[in-house]
Amino acid sequence: MNAKISFRDVSRTFPMKRTTFTALDEVSLDIGDEEFVTVVGPSGCGKSTLLNLAAGLAVPTSGEVLVDGKPVTGPGPDRGVIFQQYALFPWLTVRGNVEFGLKLASVPATERRRRAERAIELVGLTDFADALPKTLSGGMKQRCAIARAYAVDPQVLLMDEPFGALDALTRVQLQDQLLDTWSRDRRTVLFVTHDVDEAVYLARRVVVMAARPGRIQSVIEVDLPYPRTEAIRLSPEFARIRNAVWTAVYHQTPAATTAA
Amino acid sequence: MSSTETPVKRATPVRESAGPAREPRRRGRPRIPALALNLIALVAGIGLWAWLASLGIQALPGPAAVADKAGELIADGTLADDALASLRRVLIGFALGTLLAVPVGFLMGWYPVARGLLEPYVQFFRTVPPLAMIPLAIVLLGIGEVPKIFVIFLAAFLSSVVAAFQGVVGVERTLIDAARVLGAHDGTIFLKVVVPASAPFILVGMRIGLGSAWGTLVAAELIAAQEGLGYQMQKAQLYYDLPTIFVGLITIGLLGLLMDRLLLLAERRLTRWQETR
Ligand SMILES: Nc1ncnc2c1ncn2[C@@H]1O[C@H](COP(=O)(O)OP(=O)(O)OP(=O)(O)O)[C@@H](O)[C@H]1O
Ligand SMILES: [Mg+2]
Numbered sequence: 001m002n003a004k005i006s007f008r009d010v011s012r013t014f015p016m017k018r019t020t021f022t023a024l025d026e027v028s029l030d031i032g033d034e035e036f037v038t039v040v041g042p043s044g045c046g047k048s049t050l051l052n053l054a055a056g057l058a059v060p061t062s063g064e065v066l067v068d069g070k071p072v073t074g075p076g077p078d079r080g081v082i083f084q085q086y087a088l089f090p091w092l093t094v095r096g097n098v099e100f101g102l103k104l105a106s107v108p109a110t111e112r113r114r115r116a117e118r119a120i121e122l123v124g125l126t127d128f129a130d131a132l133p134k135t136l137s138g139g140m141k142q143r144c145a146i147a148r149a150y151a152v153d154p155q156v157l158l159m160d161e162p163f164g165a166l167d168a169l170t171r172v173q174l175q176d177q178l179l180d181t182w183s184r185d186r187r188t189v190l191f192v193t194h195d196v197d198e199a200v201y202l203a204r205r206v207v208v209m210a211a212r213p214g215r216i217q218s219v220i221e222v223d224l225p226y227p228r229t230e231a232i233r234l235s236p237e238f239a240r241i242r243n244a245v246w247t248a249v250y251h252q253t254p255a256a257t258t259a260a
Numbered sequence: 261m262s263s264t265e266t267p268v269k270r271a272t273p274v275r276e277s278a279g280p281a282r283e284p285r286r287r288g289r290p291r292i293p294a295l296a297l298n299l300i301a302l303v304a305g306i307g308l309w310a311w312l313a314s315l316g317i318q319a320l321p322g323p324a325a326v327a328d329k330a331g332e333l334i335a336d337g338t339l340a341d342d343a344l345a346s347l348r349r350v351l352i353g354f355a356l357g358t359l360l361a362v363p364v365g366f367l368m369g370w371y372p373v374a375r376g377l378l379e380p381y382v383q384f385f386r387t388v389p390p391l392a393m394i395p396l397a398i399v400l401l402g403i404g405e406v407p408k409i410f411v412i413f414l415a416a417f418l419s420s421v422v423a424a425f426q427g428v429v430g431v432e433r434t435l436i437d438a439a440r441v442l443g444a445h446d447g448t449i450f451l452k453v454v455v456p457a458s459a460p461f462i463l464v465g466m467r468i469g470l471g472s473a474w475g476t477l478v479a480a481e482l483i484a485a486q487e488g489l490g491y492q493m494q495k496a497q498l499y500y501d502l503p504t505i506f507v508g509l510i511t512i513g514l515l516g517l518l519m520d521r522l523l524l525l526a527e528r529r530l531t532r533w534q535e536t537r
Contacts, residue, residue, distance in 0.1 A: 055441055056441075057440065074440075075437075075440040077441075077442060077443040079441065080441065081437070081438070083434050083437070087432070087438035089439075089453065089457075090533045091456045091457070091533040100452075104442055104444055148442070152442060152443070
């Protein structure tokens with residue numbers, strides 16, 4: 001299989017006062033083209049670090065991160081990132097935010113308008129295109145952030161707990177919306193969450209990470225068909241996989257080098 | 261100067277609460293509009309002044325005498341000339357000061373090397389009152405327009421450079437990351453993210469800068485000026501011409517208030533996007 005994103009023995013350490021802190025320890029992972037992979041794990045296990053490495057917002061201490069077989073040297077519009085804290089530009093309207101990346105890519109004005117409009121429509125914010133972020137609800141802000149990422153048409157979507165701050169209902173709606181778009185345009189998605197249900201519902205494979213040092217504990221295949229529906233969410237098969245992931249996350253055997 | 265508050269210490273500049281927002285606090289009591297209270301205070305103040313003057317304390321001129329003098333100075337054009345001369349100095353000094361403060365503040369906030377190099381000087385000169393620079397300015401720059409504008413420039417620069425610096429340092433990391441992943445490079449990030457995100461700080465800094473520039477004016481004009489409100493007051497002092505001194509003081513206050521309100525208006529318009537806390 002040709003990997004879209006591959007992590008090859010990637011380590012990331014941070015210097016501490018006397019020691020070094022290992023946020024990621026020799027992580028290797030291949031994510032296929034058009035694959036939807038979720039990452040779960042306890043807080044501080046290096047999920048965000050992993051995602052930031054793929055985004056080019058961080059550099060590995062050792063090992064390498066490849067996208068399309070080429071080492072990542074920095075962020076770029078081929079990889080869209082959606083942050084947990086929305087990170088909308090508060091001085092721009094929804095439209096202004098969505099057009100931001102298109103302006104950077106020097107897309108001509110009419111084309112830019114059209115593409116922004118389409119992205120805004122996709123996330124259902126057409127009526128709020130001229131609203132400032134401060135007037136939007138959390139769910140709407142996140143939809144705006146998603147539209148901003150979609151607008152530049154990245155091949156890879158990197159999402160760091162994008163629905164973490166939302167209520168259960170909004171979260172499920174956005175999950176379905178995300179899967180819906182993904183089933184049509186088939187981007188490669190790397191999605192970080194600490195919600196086990198969410199991880200299983202969305203992904204073809206769930207990567208379970210462990211902390212101290214941050215590493216991959218196991219990779220669990222989700223053998224459920226797309227499109228995922230409520231029936232699937234309630235099926236015994238879903239429950240079985242969910243339990244397996246839950247066990248992997250919450251009953252982790254500590255690493256040999258565990259510090260108290 | 262109109263406002264004595266110094267918002268530098270605030271973590272984030274908060275908009276001055278506009279009328280309706282602060283009213284619910286005073287429930288139960290009949291509300292008197294703020295403007296009416298302002299007017300009452302003004303009338304009472306003038307009344308008190310007239311009364312004190314009528315007692316003959318220290319030859320204090322009453323409001324009527326000052327108003328007469330003001331009419332006289334307006335009629336012969338000296339007040340307008342002096343006010344213009346003063347305004348010109350303040351605006352030039354202020355414009356140069358803030359114009360330089362913004363890029364310097366940005367450099368300091370953006371590049372640790374620039375910060376390390378510049379910060380000791382900024383911090384040092386911030387503790388030296390601009391007025392204390394006057395003797396040095398006279399010796400080095402002579403007695404023309406240059407030393408006066410320089411001192412005002414310094415006052416404006418020092419107070420707004422810190423605000424600009426704090427603004428840049430305070431820009432949320434994720435906003436910069438968000439721009440980077442959309443393909444922005446340093447120059448674009450600077451113009452499209454850092455500048456707008458720190459605009460509220462910069463505008464607060466500009467208001468403080470304007471305050472200190474205007475406040476430095478009178479003293480700067482004591483340096484052998486030929487015209488200007490400070491010069492006029494200085495001259496009046498020699499002749500015990502109290503009404504002229506009062507006219508000068510009131511004009512300085514009114515012009516300062518006017519400029520401050522204009523900047524406040526600009527601040528409100530440019531930072532409307534801020535989340536209200
Ligand atoms: N810049 C940094 N300096 C020092 N340590 C860091 C830095 N960034 C991350 N770490 C450490 O690396 C570890 C992994 O961080 P990371 O943010 O990737 O965790 P996470 O799995 O995303 O956690 P969460 O679920 O809470 O978001 C944490 O223990 C954190 O303290
Ligand atoms: Mg994280």
